[in-house]
Amino acid sequence: MLDSVRSVTVRDCPIGGPELVVMAGPCAVETREGILAAAEKVAAAGARFLRGGAFKVRTKPSTFQGLGLRGWQLLREAADAHGLLTVSEVVAEDQIADARRYVDLAQVGSRNMQNVPLLRALGRARLPVLLKRGFGCTIDEWLHAAEYVLSEGNPDVILCERGIRTFETATRFTLDVAAVAIAHRRSGLPVVVDPSHAAGRRDWVLPLTLAGVACGGDGLLIETHPDPAAALSDGPQAVVLAEFESLVDAARGVARALGRSIPAGALAGPQRSAH
Amino acid sequence: MLDSVRSVTVRDCPIGGPELVVMAGPCAVETREGILAAAEKVAAAGARFLRGGAFKVRTKPSTFQGLGLRGWQLLREAADAHGLLTVSEVVAEDQIADARRYVDLAQVGSRNMQNVPLLRALGRARLPVLLKRGFGCTIDEWLHAAEYVLSEGNPDVILCERGIRTFETATRFTLDVAAVAIAHRRSGLPVVVDPSHAAGRRDWVLPLTLAGVACGGDGLLIETHPDPAAALSDGPQAVVLAEFESLVDAARGVARALGRSIPAGALAGPQRSAH
Amino acid sequence: MLDSVRSVTVRDCPIGGPELVVMAGPCAVETREGILAAAEKVAAAGARFLRGGAFKVRTKPSTFQGLGLRGWQLLREAADAHGLLTVSEVVAEDQIADARRYVDLAQVGSRNMQNVPLLRALGRARLPVLLKRGFGCTIDEWLHAAEYVLSEGNPDVILCERGIRTFETATRFTLDVAAVAIAHRRSGLPVVVDPSHAAGRRDWVLPLTLAGVACGGDGLLIETHPDPAAALSDGPQAVVLAEFESLVDAARGVARALGRSIPAGALAGPQRSAH
Amino acid sequence: MLDSVRSVTVRDCPIGGPELVVMAGPCAVETREGILAAAEKVAAAGARFLRGGAFKVRTKPSTFQGLGLRGWQLLREAADAHGLLTVSEVVAEDQIADARRYVDLAQVGSRNMQNVPLLRALGRARLPVLLKRGFGCTIDEWLHAAEYVLSEGNPDVILCERGIRTFETATRFTLDVAAVAIAHRRSGLPVVVDPSHAAGRRDWVLPLTLAGVACGGDGLLIETHPDPAAALSDGPQAVVLAEFESLVDAARGVARALGRSIPAGALAGPQRSAH
Numbered sequence A, B, C, D: 001m002l003d004s005v006r007s008v009t010v011r012d013c014p015i016g017g018p019e020l021v022v023m024a025g026p027c028a029v030e031t032r033e034g035i036l037a038a039a040e041k042v043a044a045a046g047a048r049f050l051r052g053g054a055f056k057v058r059t060k061p062s063t064f065q066g067l068g069l070r071g072w073q074l075l076r077e078a079a080d081a082h083g084l085l086t087v088s089e090v091v092a093e094d095q096i097a098d099a100r101r102y103v104d105l106a107q108v109g110s111r112n113m114q115n116v117p118l119l120r121a122l123g124r125a126r127l128p129v130l131l132k133r134g135f136g137c138t139i140d141e142w143l144h145a146a147e148y149v150l151s152e153g154n155p156d157v158i159l160c161e162r163g164i165r166t167f168e169t170a171t172r173f174t175l176d177v178a179a180v181a182i183a184h185r186r187s188g189l190p191v192v193v194d195p196s197h198a199a200g201r202r203d204w205v206l207p208l209t210l211a212g213v214a215c216g217g218d219g220l221l222i223e224t225h226p227d228p229a230a231a232l233s234d235g236p237q238a239v240v241l242a243e244f245e246s247l248v249d250a251a252r253g254v255a256r257a258l259g260r261s262i263p264a265g266a267l268a269g270p271q272r273s274a275h
Helices: A032-045 A069-081 A093-102 A116-125 A139-150 A177-187 A195-199 A202-214 A241-257 B032-045 B069-081 B093-102 B116-125 B139-150 B177-187 B195-199 B202-214 B241-257 C032-045 C069-081 C093-102 C116-125 C139-150 C177-187 C195-199 C202-214 C241-257 D032-045 D069-081 D093-102 D116-125 D139-150 D177-187 D195-199 D202-214 D241-257
Strands: A008-010 A013-015 A021-025 A049-051 A085-089 A105-108 A129-132 A157-161 A191-193 A219-225 B008-010 B013-015 B021-025 B049-051 B085-089 B105-108 B129-132 B157-161 B191-193 B219-225 C008-010 C013-015 C021-025 C049-051 C085-089 C105-108 C129-132 C157-161 C191-193 C219-225 D008-010 D013-015 D021-025 D049-051 D085-089 D105-108 D129-132 D157-161 D191-193 D219-225
Touching (some): A008 A157, A021 A032, A049 A069, A085 A093, A093 A116, A105 A116, A116 A139, A129 A139, A177 A202, A202 A241, A219 A241, A241 B241, B032 B219, B049 B069, B105 B116, B129 B139, B139 B157, B139 B177, B195 B202, B195 B219, B219 B241, C021 C032, C021 C241, C032 C049, C032 C219, C049 C069, C069 C093, C085 C093, C093 C116, C105 C116, C139 C157, C195 C219, C202 D177, C202 D202, C241 D241, D021 D032, D021 D241, D032 D069, D069 D085, D085 D093, D093 D116, D105 D116, D116 D139, D139 D157, D157 D177, D191 D202, D202 D219
Parallel strands (some): A021 A049, A021 A219, A049 A085, A157 A191, A191 A219, B021 B049, B049 B085, B085 B105, B129 B157, B157 B191, B191 B219, C049 C085, C085 C105, C157 C191, C191 C219, D021 D049, D021 D219, D105 D129, D129 D157, D157 D191, D191 D219
Antiparallel strands (some): D008 D013
């Protein structure tokens, strides 16, 4: 009943098929221990991707800007240790060579959605791209941004709806669930939903996760943290790892009701896929 | 996992409990045949309420403004014939006496959410109220509007999220799914979701319906029409009656995944509840 | 160079001609002394209308809701004492008979812009109407609302731009200066600008006032209070009366640069026009 | 009465002082003849800067993307021929070396306002920066973006308000005139107003220009084109050159009313300032 999309395969993982893909982890890679702990937990809950920023685009220069290349190395190590793939934001063209070594899915952040030189460079790089919607951008502008990547010869674009800016301040952004269906229809590309940035507060991540699955999302991108109160960025919206598994379970139930699935978690310890 | 709410009972029908309540029918009552056909179909699909406007608040004076009292009489007749309750918009205080005879649940429309004299009058009237969110209003303003009804002694307020106005024009409004959870938490009142006005176009009603159930909605308010192309108002967003049953079936699946339910449809013909 | 509009005359005061009309006073009439002091000051600065709410539409029921009819009597008395006309909000049809005695220009508030029964009643009443733009409404919806008054036979509609709701929270609303020019072009009706509600904070009233004149506004509606810190409503956005005269002087300079004018203030004491 | 700001000097031209600076020219440099004609006209009307894009950030890849370096060379030639300075958008770090030769004021476009690597690079480059507000960004985010430039040691940042995205579609964006005053107060930086992108249509450029001056703008950035119907980008919002002089005259009148000025135009022909 929902529109069909062509699936994009990242390494061995198809996105856009019947199986929903969970991507989870902290906003930013902070420490080796932290990212290893996150990898173990999210893998156990059924995630296929470990997320974690190394080059952060923050609103103010005085806030934590990420660990840089060291962050990507730790992300890769933690992902490999638990059979996960990696997704992380690339903010400049000169990071692409490193990204190829450490990042399986290169995220273009909301603030960079219309950074045309970056989009073109990723189009030439043939690295799969997760294109977040600009929070002030229309669905059509988002799809036009995707064209900048596609038109350079890179067919592996996955869209990510993460909320738009509206007058409502009870949430950080307003998740535009219709955009998932509309982007599917107009582009045929897979669409992942990020409930965390839309919610801006842990309490609303669950309903937005379930809504994201219900409206046809092909995956979920969720911020988790072992101790959100101590997080260096976006702590308030991170789901406590201890509750992440039940969050994924609830999403799994909705997926099943729609004839889709979310795979069960890995048993503790390594090693589902090799890098 | 979702917040619990106190349920509001309209006649014999509790709203806010484990069973989701479907309210459906045309934007406006247009003809006796039309509303009878709609009642039969929506009852068959599992709806408990027949909706249909008689006193319309339209953007322009030159458009169809409804049948007035005759519309309510037809709505009541059709609902009674198929064991349904009625929900319809009340736009002025002097309609309340008639509403008591014909309308089980008095809707306050989005454009009237801050019509304080009307809210107060409905508060004194002790008629259950379905309070739609103003499309330009915050969640807190919506809950304050509910207080105007509650503070006059009427405890039977059901909220209805129907989309807010944003810069995105691909849909008529942007359904704010987080608002359902937030309104639950802050008010403890039941919240019904109207996917039709948010979508503005039939194609997006299904994903918004499912998202509305997934985020915790206690009911659905859906526009249906036997022949939307011929509708006198809001045709583009009305679901064809022939497809309504499968829409409700899909919603039922999601509700079940969340431990809730939508009752099966009535067998054709009268008469589940008496008026 | 700016579009010409037809002017609407309220008593002896044309609005929409070369002379800009200043309307000022407190958000709500609170005391006899207060409104008399306000009338004296605003008349001295060149205002032609005294504003002051008696029937307030407030977001919450627990806040000050106005003095009701007594407020209108005090407003009238104060206006008459200083040769001013009165402008005040009418929130329900049953207030129109009283409004005719006390109010020269009946304001429809932003929250009531689409209250169709009220618009129609004012259309039949032939009382000049100041129609504020709904803060969530488009220019076209605003002009359609005006049609509800006009189509009942009342040609005396003056529009009022007072800011729309956007994601920006530094001001209470975002003054849409282009809307003044667009409403002029599309409707030919005079447009008054309310910088106070847009600003939401005294500091930004001056630049918005000047912008409102520059973009072609035919008048200004400004909240003033002798002691804003003690105001029962909207204190933060009220201009201190002591500074009101210099605010009008600055507006006068901009008006003059555009070939228009704002009349000089009355000498202290009564009585320019009789009621 | 308005807040004072520190002025930023570009070559010999102070911005932020009593004299308002007009920047004008086509959206994109298209031909040598076109940009020379534009330079002559805008200089004659009193502009100090010639604008013209060479590296365009367009919504879609299939539209005109600018002449690149050749565009900057033509812009420089035309500006020099008429004693003008140049302002043009820089979209990537690797363009900065060339920008130093051809561009006096490096514009960061609305879509790049949060492109942190670019902001930092311009901070290190010590080229004066015109930072446009992101159309989906708050005033505070805009000022934080300015901090990225300032904190690298470049004090020469000029802000540019160009409209924000709202639900209103009658204009392309909604010019936020209060933002000029608020940015002045909070940052002390000069603020230039771009009425063209906000208007999106030639007809509304005049009222927005005047409002931009009235609310305290330190300059104007205006799109002009000898033949807008033939423009390769943004034609509908470009002011016909033949009308540009009267537009600046009107702005000059408002500036004078506020105790400021816009210099008279150069006599035809070269050469006020040398490069």
